[in-house]
Amino acid sequence: MKTLSALCASAALATALASTSALAADITFDFDVAAPTGRIMVALFNSEANYGGEGQPVRYAMVDAAAASKQVRFEDLPDGDYAMRAFHDIDGDGKMNTNPFGMPIEPFAFSNNAVGNMGPASWERAKFAATGAVAQTISLK
Numbered sequence: 338m339k340t341l342s343a344l345c346a347s348a349a350l351a352t353a354l355a356s357t358s359a360l361a362a363d364i365t366f367d368f369d370v371a372a373p374t375g376r377i378m379v380a381l382f383n384s385e386a387n388y389g390g391e392g393q394p395v396r397y398a399m400v401d402a403a404a405a406s407k408q409v410r411f412e413d414l415p416d417g418d419y420a421m422r423a424f425h426d427i428d429g430d431g432k433m434n435t436n437p438f439g440m441p442i443e444p445f446a447f448s449n450n451a452v453g454n455m456g457p458a459s460w461e462r463a464k465f466a467a468t469g470a471v472a473q474t475i476s477l478k
Contacts, residue, residue, distance in 0.1 A: 362415065362419075362468060363410065363414070363471070364381065367473070367475065368400070368407040370402050372427055375426045375427040377400045377424075377425050378397075378424055378433075379421060382420050382421070383418070402425060414467060417466070418464045420460055420465070421447060421473075422447055425444040444477035444478050446477045447463040449465055450473075450476055
């Protein structure tokens with residue numbers, strides 16, 4: 338019986354370690370900005386459906402564009418595919434401003450510095466695999 342108890346305890350410990358190691362991804366974005374005003378708004382998505390506008394980001398953050406470091410770090414995420422959308426809220430109104438035709442007039446970017454074609458960058462272009470530490474430098478244009 339002691340051997341069975343030891344095996345069960347070992348299995349429980351292995352399961353606990355496996356579940357904590359599943360939270361292994363740390364994603365860092367460094368942003369290049371032209372104007373040191375306003376805030377950089379960042380949303381991180383873990384599925385194509387959420388990225389496409391049907392759901393919420395898995396994490397989000399804001400960073401002051403006047404700060405010395407314009408870096409956002411998302412820690413302890415499950416390994417998997419992610420994509421990021423960001424925009425530079427230059428006037429600080431909390432939303433991406435557009436012209437009368439719906440085109441953004443504030444700088445924006447996507448993970449992988451992906452570009453869109455007549456709209457936002459697709460999930461396929463913006464997604465990246467996150468296992469362990471991942472870092473990207475993003476240019477807001």
